[in-house]
Amino acid sequence: MVKRTTGHRQLKSPPLIRGLIGFGWMRSNWPVLGNVDCDFGLVWAEKFGKPIDSLAGKVVWITGASSGIGEHLARALACAGVKLVLSARREHELERVKQKCLEIGKNLTEGDILILPMDVTAVQKHSEHFQQVISYFGQLDILVNNAGRSQRANWEDIDLTVDQEMFNLNVFGVLSLSRLAVKYFMKEKKGGHIVVMSSLAGVNATAFPFSASYAGAKYALHGYFNALHSEKTLSNISVTLLCPGPVFSNFLAECFTDKPGEKFGKPVEATDRRMTGERCGYLCAVAIANKLHEAWMALLPYIPLCYMFVYCPNIGNYLMRIMGPKLFLKIRDSKTKMGTKTE
Numbered sequence: 504m505v506k507r508t509t510g511h512r513q514l515k516s517p518p519l520i521r522g523l524i525g526f527g528w529m530r531s532n533w534p535v536l537g538n539v540d541c542d543f544g545l546v547w548a549e550k551f552g553k554p555i556d557s558l559a560g561k562v563v564w565i566t567g568a569s570s571g572i573g574e575h576l577a578r579a580l581a582c583a584g585v586k587l588v589l590s591a592r593r594e595h596e597l598e599r600v601k602q603k604c605l606e607i608g609k610n611l612t613e614g615d616i617l618i619l620p621m622d623v624t625a626v627q628k629h630s631e632h633f634q635q636v637i638s639y640f641g642q643l644d645i646l647v648n649n650a651g652r653s654q655r656a657n658w659e660d661i662d663l664t665v666d667q668e669m670f671n672l673n674v675f676g677v678l679s680l681s682r683l684a685v686k687y688f689m690k691e692k693k694g695g696h697i698v699v700m701s702s703l704a705g706v707n708a709t710a711f712p713f714s715a716s717y718a719g720a721k722y723a724l725h726g727y728f729n730a731l732h733s734e735k736t737l738s739n740i741s742v743t744l745l746c747p748g749p750v751f752s753n754f755l756a757e758c759f760t761d762k763p764g765e766k767f768g769k770p771v772e773a774t775d776r777r778m779t780g781e782r783c784g785y786l787c788a789v790a791i792a793n794k795l796h797e798a799w800m801a802l803l804p805y806i807p808l809c810y811m812f813v814y815c816p817n818i819g820n821y822l823m824r825i826m827g828p829k830l831f832l833k834i835r836d837s838k839t840k841m842g843t844k845t846e
């Protein structure tokens with residue numbers, strides 16, 4: 504599924520062959536095996552692919568840029584001299600991220616970063632926001648749909664309204680902005696790149712317990728954007744699905760639960776086993792620069808587990824039965840209990 508690219512075209516390389524090449528490379532670099540925190544295609548791109556600097560001068564619009572992975576992606580791109588549009592609802596946080604990007608940015612001036620506050624779920628305003636970006640920079644090269652929230656809840660207790668709110672934010676907001684961008688890329692004929700922040704929970708054949716609406720939403724993104732990728736395979740429009748595992752961010756506190764309007768409210772702890780936002784943002788930037796079609800990133804044991812679920816689903820399911828959902832939750836959140844009534 505993961506692709507390496509040359510120029511505008513995304514070239515297919517069979518996952519198994521890429522896996523074997525990657526495994527060979529990892530065998531010959533045995534001491535670093537313990538540090539491998541992404542799929543083989545991304546390992547390869549980080550080591551031998553295009554540098555993030557190859558994106559210098561491009562205009563990249565990131566939603567959910569006021570914290571977490573979006574903020575760290577913005578920083579990684581700023582270091583490479585990328586012009587940015589930063590969107591989210593908290594304007595003061597976007598201003599903070601902008602100042603940080605200007606401090607560390609390569610040849611960036613005040614005018615190279617546009618703050619565009621928006622609620623991704625207010626889809627009726629998307630067209631207006633899109634025009635604001637084009638009027639300001641005169642172009643858009645890459646749209647990164649990163650804004651999103653996760654969930655902790657028991658499957659059977661989830662109120663249907665929560666499923667709808669989840670899809671409004673994590674799916675329909677993404678579709679609405681991406682359709683505007685694809686139409687623009689096709690009209691301008693110079694191509695473009697749609698990036699979608701998915702999750703390992705959205706990778707085909709994975710099964711994350713206690714976040715059914717979230718897993719459903721991320722799976723939906725793969726369906727929609729794999730279809731887009733197939734339709735535009737012979738065009739100069741690229742699609743990248745970014746799939747992180749657990750990462751340090753506000754994520755857990757902001758999670759949906761089973762009740763409408765409720766937040767999970769538990770912060771991640773410094774002792775939790777998660778990838779840093781900085782490393783995740785950097786790997787996302789590498790995946791974007793190399794136009795990888797799908798990129799996985801997480802600390803061990805997530806990536807080997809993911810390969811197991813995707814390539815040997817029966818063994819993956821057997822493993823899940825041995826581990827049980829509580830142990831899976833412990834690996835995911837560094838806790839055996841959700842801390843709610845589902846304990």
Ligand SMILES: NC(=O)c1ccc[n+]([C@@H]2O[C@H](COP(=O)([O-])OP(=O)(O)OC[C@H]3O[C@@H](n4cnc5c(N)ncnc54)[C@H](OP(=O)(O)O)[C@@H]3O)[C@@H](O)[C@H]2O)c1
Pocket residue numbers: 566567568569570571572573590591592593594596621622623624649650651652653672700701702703746747748749750751752753754757
């Ligand atoms: N952290 C993880 O473990 C993890 C793992 C896999 C995938 N992800 C994905 O990574 C993405 C970012 O999450 P994160 O971990 O960085 O969490 P985060 O720190 O909570 O960031 C979420 C971002 O989304 C924005 N957002 C939320 N609702 C919004 C809305 N209605 N309109 C506009 N912006 C909105 C937030 O900004 P405002 O509140 O200012 O609007 C914030 O900038 C999500 O799509 C998530 O699914 C995270």
